[in-house]
Amino acid sequence: MSEIETRDENEIIREIRAEYDYGWHVDDSPIYKAPKGLSHELIDVISDHKAEPDWMRRFRHESLDFFHARPMPSWGADLSGIDFDNIHYYLKPTEKQADKWEDLPAEILDTWDRLGIPEAEKKYLAGVGAQYESEVVYHKLQEDLERQGVIFLDMDSGLREHPELVQQYFAKVIPQNDNKFAALNSAVWSGGSFIYVPKGVRIEMPLQAYFRINAENMGQFERTLIIVDEDAYVHYVEGCTAPIYSSDSLHSAVVEIIVHKGGRCRYTTIQNWSNNVYNLVTKRAVAHENATMEWVDGNLGSKVTMKYPAIWLMGEGAHGEVLSIAFAGKGQHQDAGGKVVHVAPNTTSVITSKSISKNGGRGGYRGLLEVGKGATGTKSKVVCDALILDEDSRSDTYPYIDVKENDVDLGHEATVSKIGEEQLFYLMSRGLSEGEASGMIVSGFVEPITKELPLEYAVEMNRLIQLQMEGSVG
Amino acid sequence: MSTREGTNEVALLELRNLHVALEDGTEIVKGVDLAVDLNEKHAIMGPNGSGKSTLAYALMGHPAYEVTDGEILLDGESLVDEEADERARRGLFLAFQYPHAIPGVTVTSFLRSAINAKRKAANGGEDDPIPVKEFRTELLAAMEQLKVPRELAQRYLNDGFSGGEKKRVEILQMAMLKPRIAILDETDSGLDIDALRVVAGGVNELVGSTMGAVVITHYQRILNYIQPDHVHVFADGRIVASGGPELALELEEKGYDPFIPAGVASESGGDES
Numbered sequence: 001m002s003e004i005e006t007r008d009e010n011e012i013i014r015e016i017r018a019e020y021d022y023g024w025h026v027d028d029s030p031i032y033k034a035p036k037g038l039s040h041e042l043i044d045v046i047s048d049h050k051a052e053p054d055w056m057r058r059f060r061h062e063s064l065d066f067f068h069a070r071p072m073p074s075w076g077a078d079l080s081g082i083d084f085d086n087i088h089y090y091l092k093p094t095e096k097q098a099d100k101w102e103d104l105p106a107e108i109l110d111t112w113d114r115l116g117i118p119e120a121e122k123k124y125l126a127g128v129g130a131q132y133e134s135e136v137v138y139h140k141l142q143e144d145l146e147r148q149g150v151i152f153l154d155m156d157s158g159l160r161e162h163p164e165l166v167q168q169y170f171a172k173v174i175p176q177n178d179n180k181f182a183a184l185n186s187a188v189w190s191g192g193s194f195i196y197v198p199k200g201v202r203i204e205m206p207l208q209a210y211f212r213i214n215a216e217n218m219g220q221f222e223r224t225l226i227i228v229d230e231d232a233y234v235h236y237v238e239g240c241t242a243p244i245y246s247s248d249s250l251h252s253a254v255v256e257i258i259v260h261k262g263g264r265c266r267y268t269t270i271q272n273w274s275n276n277v278y279n280l281v282t283k284r285a286v287a288h289e290n291a292t293m294e295w296v297d298g299n300l301g302s303k304v305t306m307k308y309p310a311i312w313l314m315g316e317g318a319h320g321e322v323l324s325i326a327f328a329g330k331g332q333h334q335d336a337g338g339k340v341v342h343v344a345p346n347t348t349s350v351i352t353s354k355s356i357s358k359n360g361g362r363g364g365y366r367g368l369l370e371v372g373k374g375a376t377g378t379k380s381k382v383v384c385d386a387l388i389l390d391e392d393s394r395s396d397t398y399p400y401i402d403v404k405e406n407d408v409d410l411g412h413e414a415t416v417s418k419i420g421e422e423q424l425f426y427l428m429s430r431g432l433s434e435g436e437a438s439g440m441i442v443s444g445f446v447e448p449i450t451k452e453l454p455l456e457y458a459v460e461m462n463r464l465i466q467l468q469m470e471g472s473v474g
Numbered sequence: 475m476s477t478r479e480g481t482n483e484v485a486l487l488e489l490r491n492l493h494v495a496l497e498d499g500t501e502i503v504k505g506v507d508l509a510v511d512l513n514e515k516h517a518i519m520g521p522n523g524s525g526k527s528t529l530a531y532a533l534m535g536h537p538a539y540e541v542t543d544g545e546i547l548l549d550g551e552s553l554v555d556e557e558a559d560e561r562a563r564r565g566l567f568l569a570f571q572y573p574h575a576i577p578g579v580t581v582t583s584f585l586r587s588a589i590n591a592k593r594k595a596a597n598g599g600e601d602d603p604i605p606v607k608e609f610r611t612e613l614l615a616a617m618e619q620l621k622v623p624r625e626l627a628q629r630y631l632n633d634g635f636s637g638g639e640k641k642r643v644e645i646l647q648m649a650m651l652k653p654r655i656a657i658l659d660e661t662d663s664g665l666d667i668d669a670l671r672v673v674a675g676g677v678n679e680l681v682g683s684t685m686g687a688v689v690i691t692h693y694q695r696i697l698n699y700i701q702p703d704h705v706h707v708f709a710d711g712r713i714v715a716s717g718g719p720e721l722a723l724e725l726e727e728k729g730y731d732p733f734i735p736a737g738v739a740s741e742s743g744g745d746e747s
Binding site: 420421422423425426427428429430431432433434436437440441443444445446447448 | 534535536537538557558559561562563567568570573574576577578579584587588591592595630647651
């Protein structure tokens with residue numbers, strides 16, 4: 001922190017902007033912007049705006065008390081820079097949600113156009129939700145999926161239109177007092193996705209949500225709930241960016257997923273927040289009998305990220321995978337990883353983590369593999385590899401393993417490597433610049449994960465990595 | 475020796491009194507003069523430890539080898555201050571004795587990136603990617619010619635390759651990148667006779683009006699397949715004798731000893747690896 005504060009603010013912003021494509025903001029005219037700070041009055045304001053049922057209002061108030069009662073986490077990244085009094089917790093950008101892009105205010109539409117979302121929707125998405133500040137301003141699902149009974153709404157509409165379903169599952173996977181930031185989200189949540197995929201329905205193209213912060217000192221607290229019914233399949237993708245400001249913003253989401261018997265859910269994140277965003281997210285899924293849950297978690301942006309997507313394997317034969325990429329550049333700390341808990345017998349899991357750090361960045365893997373009593377026949381493999389690009393950078397590995405059963409098959413591998421002069425020379429002798437050469441080595445390093453992505457996202461991930469790499473040279 | 479003997483023309487690649495030292499100051503290459511043109515095959519033959527690989531690395535611009543005196547000229551312009559990527563863009567190529575593995579990057583995607591980097595430089599820094607079809611046609615033709623199995627193109631570059639596969643892929647890169655001067659550092663090591671024949675055939679095919687080659691070796695064997703126009707005997711960091719193809723046969727017969735100046739042991743000198 002002290003290192004950053006001693007330098008000229010504008011200089012820092014200039015440096016960061018040079019490496020970040022999404023740092024611009026637009027001047028918009030929000031419908032409502034809550035004053036900074038957290039209070040029970042604020043919660044009533046949010047609940048009023050949303051015309052919520054009483055149970056949700058009470059849930060929010062209780063959650064705020066839990067938030068205040070809990071201490072800040074004493075482990076992981078340094079969160080002492082967060083000033084909870086200097087954040088806008090609710091900002092309503094438009095009067096109502098649009099299902100046609102052209103119905104959005106011009107400056108907001110311009111933002112989505114510059115991010116390429118309407119274009120992507122046309123080409124390869126089955127549905128899109130676009131959240132701007134606190135609200136999902138655009139939402140659309142392909143009609144044939146609607147006809148098959150698929151529900152893809154923002155969370156607020158989900159609560160209004162499917163109250164029983166929401167009440168049945170909401171905060172059941174992640175209780176409101178799970179941790180300090182889950183409590184915060186439970187108090188002030190707004191937006192996010194609500195998805196229900198009926199039995200046997202397989203959605204071949206991804207559903208995408210895009211999260212954009214535009215205002216300074218903004219807090220974004222989306223809440224996502226995905227229910228995949230028996231033998232159904234969905235691939236949900238989220239992306240996120242924000243403008244660069246000299247003071248910090250906070251993003252604290254909660255994502256809960258339930259995959260029923262034989263179902264499969266893949267959740268892909270390409271997190272590219274600007275370097276002034278604290279990104280503190282709780283993600284957890286439960287997988288029932290023979291179900292599959294996969295988290296593909298790419299963390300490229302933010303100032304600090306603490307995120308460990310978790311899977312509870314509750315039914316026999318369930319399978320869980322966590323694929324995690326964390327890229328920490330200048331001034332960034334990516335405390336990423338994954339958690340798998342084997343509850344039922346004959347469950348399998350794989351955690352693959354690739355962390356890259358450069359220019360003084362700090363990356364790492366923090367993971368928990370737990371095998372409970374009775375989870376016989378568990379098979380699990382944890383691989384965490386770190387690539388450190390220079391002497392100033394750092395990578396940490398905290399692979400916790402807790403096994404309470406004997407009949408299990410566990411593997412763990414960890415490597416730490418540096419880009420060698422010889423490898424660089426070899427590639428440069430073929431005409432690649434130093435930046436292109438190290439970018440190629442890094443792309444290769446994360447290839448076991450990018451090859452799992454649909455082509456468009458793999459290309460985007462590689463492009464973002466290349467961008468970060470080019471910023472580091474010369 | 476600064477220009478072609480008997481003419482005033484400057485050769486495509488010229489080394490003038492080239493001296494190269496390691497980072498600790500140890501001098502390995504001690505004054506080399508050499509001129510190579512398109513359509514020429516030069517062999518540099520020398521015992522292990524004579525400094526041949528150091529010469530190859532220094533020509534390509536390896537940062538661990540410093541040119542302490544003399545010049546490397548391409549088209550009459552100095553390359554000494556240029557980094558390896560710039561030298562490659564100007565038309566130099568080095569086939570490595572020990573090519574490095576790049577896990578996660580397929581041979582195909584690597585070749586496409588390398589070609590596009592060169593095209594971008596040639597296009598004034600603007601992207602000018604090779605059309606997909608053109609790339610594919612060229613790649614398939616080159617692989618066919620060098621008998622590189624198709625599946626190798628989808629594997630990660632040099633990752634788990636056998637010695638022979640690595641050398642073939644080096645020559646494949648040469649064929650695709652179309653340098654004007656190729657330096658082949660001990661390309662024959664690790665190859666069986668069949669592979670050697672194929673690789674040498676590839677080199678022979680490429681040397682012509684658009685490429686010249688410098689073949690560095692300590693065995694005469696590869697020269698049975700790549701008939702050099704010029705043979706240079708390299709010992710203790712210097713070229714101690716130059717001649718035509720007959721010189722290689724003489725070496726084969728008599729060994730290096732008659733060529734090595736008194737007082738220099740054949741195993742002394744540079745760091746070959």
